[in-house]
Amino acid sequence: METELPIRKIIHVDMDAFYASVEQLDDPSLVGKAIAVGGGGTRGVVSAASYEARKFGVRSAMSGALAKKLCPELIFVRTNFERYREISAKIRKIFFEYTDLVEPLSLDEAYLDVTENKKGNPSATLIATEIRQKIKERTGLNASAGISINKFIAKVASDINKPNGQKTVPPEEVLDFLEQLDIKKFYGVGKVMKEKMYRHGIYTGADLKKKSFEYLQENFGKSGSYYYNIVRGIHNSTVKPERTRKSLAAERTFSENISSEIFMLEKLENIAEEVAKRLKKSKVAGRTITLKIKYRDFTLQTRSKTLPLYIASKELILDNVKDLLLQDEMKDSVRLLGISMSNLNNEKGKKKEEIPEKTIDVQLKLEF
Incomplete structure (x- = not known):
């Protein structure tokens, strides 16, 4: 099936570290230094790292001990989510000056659809530049787009x-951009998928594009049609201002491993209380x-059950x-416990967006 899809003007704004x-903004003595947010102590995990720390290989989700080994001069700073949310709200306010079609992915990144915008500006590139300038002026922070x-x-x-910085890929450059792109830079291609792609001789977008629709379906299952389309610049997902929450969760990492189920139940009581608070706040x-x-x-290990x-x-x-x-019996002592609730009563019975199995390459001349 051949389908022409509408060309939209989408901006992805991503705050830098x-x-x-x-x-570093709140404590100028940290500017220019290798810092890790979170991660302190023998049990800690890095939540975020400054660019100075990243040069040493420090990354989010890394243990604090490993991060310190990679960067002995690393400074650990405790997380302050109240402050991060405060600044995130200021940034989001800037987005809404341009469009109501804003889809936040987290506190530090969002999609904006500016095809039609409040400023009447036909150039998404200029809008992105303005937004980044305003973020800098009002928060003192840098953003990329x-x-x-x-x-x-x-x-x-x-x-x-x-x-x-920012990068614009206008319609007439989309196909060349994707063909030259390293496959590991394709959003959604993680470490495991990257290795699988390599085994099939797929190292760039051009390599991926050479594979037939049938080949990709046979070797990558349901993801085959997705890869077939994205390398041709086809991605149907629209910017969704109201993202439906799929789950709510809370978890705790303990300062010492615990092996007693009685102690675990004590910890789980506190975690259950936090989950209940979040459910109440979200009214789900x-x-x-x-x-x-x-x-x-x-x-x-995860253990789940669905209730009537x-x-x-x-x-x-x-x-x-x-x-x-x-x-079941525990196989070892435990360092973390978590509880999540899913299958929430806010999920609407919407039909999933259909992705055409085969599409034609679309190139339109628009002011970007």
């Missing part, structure tokens, strides 16, 4: 000239409850988590 940059015809390309483009309830267990050796009715209270959450905890 957001948490770390906020800490990607601008193109859809969300996928805009997100990939926002990484090209980081930090404090859930039917599927999942217990997350991370053992001493960092192996991860929606629940949101701490007591009911804890009762069901207790059943999940006691259904």
Whole structure:
């Protein structure tokens, strides 16, 4: 099937090392130094790292111990999410000066559809420049941006000239841009998928484009049609101002490993209380409850059950988590426990957006 899709003007704004940059903003003595947000202590995990720390290989989700080994001069700073949310709200306010079609992905990044915008500016490139300038003026922080015809390309483009830069991929350059792109830079291609792509001789977008639709379906399953389309610049997902929350969760990493189920239940009571608070704040309830267990050796286990009715209270959450905890013996001492609620009652029965199996290359001349 051949389908022509509308060309939109999408901006992906991504703050540069957001948490770390906020800490450097608030404490000028940290400017120019290698810092890690979170991660302190023998059990800590890095939430974010400054660009100075990244030069040593320090990355988010890395253990604090490893980060310190890679960068002995690393300075650890405690997280301050209240402050991060405060600045994020200021940034989001700037976005809404240009469009109501804003889809936040997290505190530090968002998609904007500026095809039609409040400023009447036909150039998405100039809008992105203005937004980044206003962010700098009002918060003192730097942002990067990607601008193109859809969300996928805009997100990939926002990484090209980081930090404090932007990249526009206009319609007439989309295909060349994707063909020359290293496959590991395709958004959604992680470490495992990258290795699989390499085994199939796919190292660039051009290599991917040479593979037939049937080949990709046969070797990559349901993802085959997705890869077939994105390398041709086709990505149907629209900017969704109201993203439906799929789950709510809370977890805790302990200062010492615990092996007693009695102690685990004490910890889970506090976690269940936090989950219940978040459910109440979001005015939702859930039917599927999942217990997350991370053992001493960092192996991860999840245990889930789906209930006939929606629940949101701490007591009911804890009762069901207790059943999940006691259904099997622990294989080792535990360093982390978490509870998540999914299958929420805010999910609408929408039909999933259909992606055409085969599409034609679309190139339109628009002012970008």
